[in-house]
Amino acid sequence: MKTEVGLTAITIYLKDYQAPHYALEHTDLHVELLSDCAEVSATLRFKRAASAPKDAALTLLGADLELLSVAWNDQPLSADDWQWQGETWQFNGAGEGGVLSTKVRIYPDKNLALEGLYRSHGLYCTQCEAEGFRKITLFPDRPDVLSTFRTTIVADQASCPVLLSNGNCVASGKAENGRHFATWEDPHPKPSYLFALVAGDLAVLRDSFTTASGREVALEIYTAEVDQDKCDHAMRSLQTAMRWDEQRYGCEYDLDRYMIVAVSHFNMGAMENKGLNVFNTSCVLAHPATTTDAGFQRVEAVVAHEYFHNWSGNRVTCRDWFQLCLKEGFTVFRDQQFSAEQLSPVVQRLEDVAFLQTHQFAEDAGPLAHAVRPESFVEINNFYTLTIYEKGAEIARMLHTFLGAEGFRRGSDHYFKTYDGQAAIVEDFLSSMAIANGLAVDTFVCQWLRWYRQPGTPVVRVTSAWHADSKTLSLTLTQSQTSHAGVTPEPLPIPVRLGFIGETGELTTTLASVSASSHQLLLEKAEQTWHFSQVEQAPVLSLFRDFSAPVRVQAALSDEDLARLIRLDSNSFNRWSATYTLATREILALAEQYRRGDVRARQPQDSALAGALAAMWPALATSDPALASKLLQLPNLAYLSDQVSCYDPAALQRAREALLLQVLTPLEGSLQSILANEHMLTPYVYSAAAMAARSLEAVALDALARLQPEAAATMAQRWLSVAPHMSAEQAALTTLVHQQLPGADAAVQAFYARWQHEPLVLDQWFATQASAPHASARNTVEALLQHDDFDAAVPNRVRAVVGQFASNNPVAFHDMAGKGYDLLAQQLLLIDARNPQLASRLAGALGIWPKLDPARQACVLKTLDALLNESLSSDTRETLTRIRA
Numbered sequence: 001m002k003t004e005v006g007l008t009a010i011t012i013y014l015k016d017y018q019a020p021h022y023a024l025e026h027t028d029l030h031v032e033l034l035s036d037c038a039e040v041s042a043t044l045r046f047k048r049a050a051s052a053p054k055d056a057a058l059t060l061l062g063a064d065l066e067l068l069s070v071a072w073n074d075q076p077l078s079a080d081d082w083q084w085q086g087e088t089w090q091f092n093g094a095g096e097g098g099v100l101s102t103k104v105r106i107y108p109d110k111n112l113a114l115e116g117l118y119r120s121h122g123l124y125c126t127q128c129e130a131e132g133f134r135k136i137t138l139f140p141d142r143p144d145v146l147s148t149f150r151t152t153i154v155a156d157q158a159s160c161p162v163l164l165s166n167g168n169c170v171a172s173g174k175a176e177n178g179r180h181f182a183t184w185e186d187p188h189p190k191p192s193y194l195f196a197l198v199a200g201d202l203a204v205l206r207d208s209f210t211t212a213s214g215r216e217v218a219l220e221i222y223t224a225e226v227d228q229d230k231c232d233h234a235m236r237s238l239q240t241a242m243r244w245d246e247q248r249y250g251c252e253y254d255l256d257r258y259m260i261v262a263v264s265h266f267n268m269g270a271m272e273n274k275g276l277n278v279f280n281t282s283c284v285l286a287h288p289a290t291t292t293d294a295g296f297q298r299v300e301a302v303v304a305h306e307y308f309h310n311w312s313g314n315r316v317t318c319r320d321w322f323q324l325c326l327k328e329g330f331t332v333f334r335d336q337q338f339s340a341e342q343l344s345p346v347v348q349r350l351e352d353v354a355f356l357q358t359h360q361f362a363e364d365a366g367p368l369a370h371a372v373r374p375e376s377f378v379e380i381n382n383f384y385t386l387t388i389y390e391k392g393a394e395i396a397r398m399l400h401t402f403l404g405a406e407g408f409r410r411g412s413d414h415y416f417k418t419y420d421g422q423a424a425i426v427e428d429f430l431s432s433m434a435i436a437n438g439l440a441v442d443t444f445v446c447q448w449l450r451w452y453r454q455p456g457t458p459v460v461r462v463t464s465a466w467h468a469d470s471k472t473l474s475l476t477l478t479q480s481q482t483s484h485a486g487v488t489p490e491p492l493p494i495p496v497r498l499g500f501i502g503e504t505g506e507l508t509t510t511l512a513s514v515s516a517s518s519h520q521l522l523l524e525k526a527e528q529t530w531h532f533s534q535v536e537q538a539p540v541l542s543l544f545r546d547f548s549a550p551v552r553v554q555a556a557l558s559d560e561d562l563a564r565l566i567r568l569d570s571n572s573f574n575r576w577s578a579t580y581t582l583a584t585r586e587i588l589a590l591a592e593q594y595r596r597g598d599v600r601a602r603q604p605q606d607s608a609l610a611g612a613l614a615a616m617w618p619a620l621a622t623s624d625p626a627l628a629s630k631l632l633q634l635p636n637l638a639y640l641s642d643q644v645s646c647y648d649p650a651a652l653q654r655a656r657e658a659l660l661l662q663v664l665t666p667l668e669g670s671l672q673s674i675l676a677n678e679h680m681l682t683p684y685v686y687s688a689a690a691m692a693a694r695s696l697e698a699v700a701l702d703a704l705a706r707l708q709p710e711a712a713a714t715m716a717q718r719w720l721s722v723a724p725h726m727s728a729e730q731a732a733l734t735t736l737v738h739q740q741l742p743g744a745d746a747a748v749q750a751f752y753a754r755w756q757h758e759p760l761v762l763d764q765w766f767a768t769q770a771s772a773p774h775a776s777a778r779n780t781v782e783a784l785l786q787h788d789d790f791d792a793a794v795p796n797r798v799r800a801v802v803g804q805f806a807s808n809n810p811v812a813f814h815d816m817a818g819k820g821y822d823l824l825a826q827q828l829l830l831i832d833a834r835n836p837q838l839a840s841r842l843a844g845a846l847g848i849w850p851k852l853d854p855a856r857q858a859c860v861l862k863t864l865d866a867l868l869n870e871s872l873s874s875d876t877r878e879t880l881t882r883i884r885a
C-alpha cells in the first residue's frame, strides 16, 4: 500500500520526470524461500550517468521490506548512511558508481495483495508490474532502469520441485537440508517490472517452435497436475502467435525458452514477464468440457497479447508509467489484428467496437475520464484502464488506417529497430511512423499526440447535400470535444472511411478524380467540406466504415436510411452498426413512451428494425451465421446507459425486452429451423464455422425463451443433459436462469453438483446467477457470498460474484433504495483490507452515478461519503475520490 502523508495522497506528474542518476549494469539476486518468509539478497552494479551531477544521490525504492543488511563495495553501511522516507531510499556516497549489496526479509504468505512475491495454494509467484518489485528487494524500481539479471532460487525440493525465473537456466542442483536451487540468467536488459519468479509443484506441457531464422525454442506451459489436459489450446495459440508476429511484424523470439505458468490467484488476466509469463488460470486453461467458445477465444487472444509484448513492451519498453499506452495500446491493436485473422474479422471488429463503445466511452464521459497518456496519477495500478488499453489500441489502428498496412509496418520496423533495448515515449512511436513514411516529423507528432493528451470522446457532426442536377454531393464534417481541466482541445486527425448506398446497393462515386465505392478522408480541422461527383442518386451515407475512428457520430439518418444500410451496405461492420443505432433509437423511444404512461402492446410492424431484419436475417443466417447471431444481440443496458442523460435501468430493460419481442416474432420460423440443426450437440471443434453455428443456436435458444418459454425450457434441459461441451451447457444454463424458465433452480443445483470441483466452471456458475437480470438477484448474491465455495481471497471468485453484480447486473445493482450500493460498499471494505487493486477496480462501478436519477444519485453519494470516511488503501481512496469529485 502506498504511503500517504496524512490524508493527502502523493500525486506524480509527467512534467516532473527526471532521468535516473545511476545506470544499473547488472542485477544478481539470491532468493531463499523459507518456511515462513523469504530472504532476498541483491547485488546491484551501478554506474553514474554521464548527465548526472557528481554528487548525485543513488535513489532506490522499497516497500514492506525488513532490511537485514546493506553494503557498498563490500563495506557494511548503517542506517546513518542513508535516508529512507516513504518508499524512497537514498544513499549519497555512490560517486562514480559501485556495487550495492542488500539483504531483506519478506513474507510471501502474508502478501494478500498479490503484488510482489506471494504464495497462494502453495505456489510462489511474483507480480511486479507496475511497482511490485520494490516489495521484493530494494531497487531502482522504475521502467527506465534496465539491467541484465541473474537469479538464484533456493527452496525445499519436496514442496517446490519447480524453480523458474526469466531467461535460461544455467545451473541447478541439490542444496542442504532437502533443499535445491536453480540459477537463471536473462541476457536481455530489462526493467524490474518484467522480473518473475515461480516456485512450486507444477506439471508441464512441452513443445517447441522453430523461428524464422531456424532457432529452436522450447515452449513450456506449467500448471497444477490436474489441469495439464487443458493446455493444448494455449500451446497452439502460442505457436500461431509466434509465427504471426514474424510474418506480420518481422518480430522473432529471442530466448531459448518461453514459459507460461497458470496461477489461480491473480489480479489481472496475465503478465508478460520476459520469457516467463504468469497467467490467470482463466486465460490459459481451455478444454471443450469446461470452457465455452468465448473462453477459448480469450485464451487465444491473451496468449497472443502477452507474447506480442516481447517486442512491444519488453524489447522496447516504456520510459515511465505515463507512457503505459505505448506498450498496451499498441499490443492490444496487435492482438486484435491477430484475432481478426484467426476467426471472423467482422465479428472480431464489432465485438471490439461494442466493448469500446459500451465501456470506454462511458469511462471517458464519466468522473474517471483521463487522457490515454495522463499528466498525473496517484496510484499507477488505477491506470490499467480501458482508455489506456482500448482507446490506445484505436489510436494505433487509426495510424494503421491513415498510413496503410505497408506504411504502418515501415513505421513499426523503424520503431523496433531504433528503440530496441531502450525505454521509449509516445513521441518516439509517432516519430518512427513519420520518419519511415517520409512525413514532416514535428507536424505529424504534434497533430497525433493530441489523441494521447485530450480526454473525452470527440463528436463528429455530419451534414451532406446531394444535388440532383449536377449529381454531386457535398459533405461537411465538424469535430468537437468537451474541455477537460488543463487541456485546451485542438482539432484531432480523424480518418473517415465512407461509402454511399443507393436504392439497390453500393454506388461508385468520385472524389478528387478517384472513382471508388469506398473513400478515405482525413478530418483534421474543426470543420471541412468535401465534394463528391458522379453520385447518380440520393445516397445514404455509410460513415466511419469499420469504425475508422473512436468518435461519436451525429448524422441525420432516418429510420429508413438505417434500414437501407442494414439491408444493403457492403461493409458488414456498418450493417451491424446501423442495427445498433436503430435498436438504440427504438428502445429509447419505447422507454420514453412507457415513462409517459403509454403501455400499448407493440407489434412488429411498429418497428423499422424488425422490418429490416425480417427482410434479410433468415438469408443472412445461412450465408453469414456469425454476423447474423450478432445482429440479434441488441445493445445491452450498459451500452444504452451511455446514450441517455438520465439512466433508469428498469425502464430500459423493459423497453429492450419489448423491442426484442417485436424483432424476434417474425423470425420465429427461421429460429426454429436453426435450432433443429442441433450443431450445439455435436462434438467440439474450434473453428470459425463451428463457433458461428453454436453462437447462432445460442441466440436462437435465447430468442425462443421469449417466444415459447416452455419449449425453450425443454430444449435447454436437453442441451444440459446431453451437452458434449461447455458451450452448450453454459448457453442452456444462462437461458434458464436469466429468463427464469421452468426448471432453472434444479438446473442450477445439478450444474453445481457436476462442476463443483472445477474452479473456472464454478466461477461461471457464480457469475451466471450474479448477473441474472432481475431485482431478486441481489438476494441471490447475498446468498452466494455465504456459499461454502465463495472465497474472498480468490480474485476470480470475487469478480464472478461482486464484479458481475456491480458491473453486469444494472437491474439488481441499481435498487431504488440503494441496497445494491450498500452491498457493494460492504464488500469493498472487506476486499480492500487485503487486496487494494481488486477493490479499487470493483469500486469503479460507482462511477456511473452522474447518469442516475436524483434519488439514486443521492444513494450513491451517501455510499461514497461513508466509504471515504473509512480507512482505505491509496488505490481505492484515489478511485473513490475521483468518482466523488
Ligand code: 0A1
Binding pocket: 127, 129, 130, 267, 268, 269, 270, 271, 272, 305, 306, 328, 381, 384, 837
Ligand atoms: N501488463 C499486463 C497486465 C497487467 C497489468 C498490471 C498488473 O498488475 C498491476 C498485472 C498485469 C498485460 O497487459 O497483459
Ligand code: ZN
Binding pocket: 305, 309, 327, 328, 331
Ligand atoms: Zn498488455
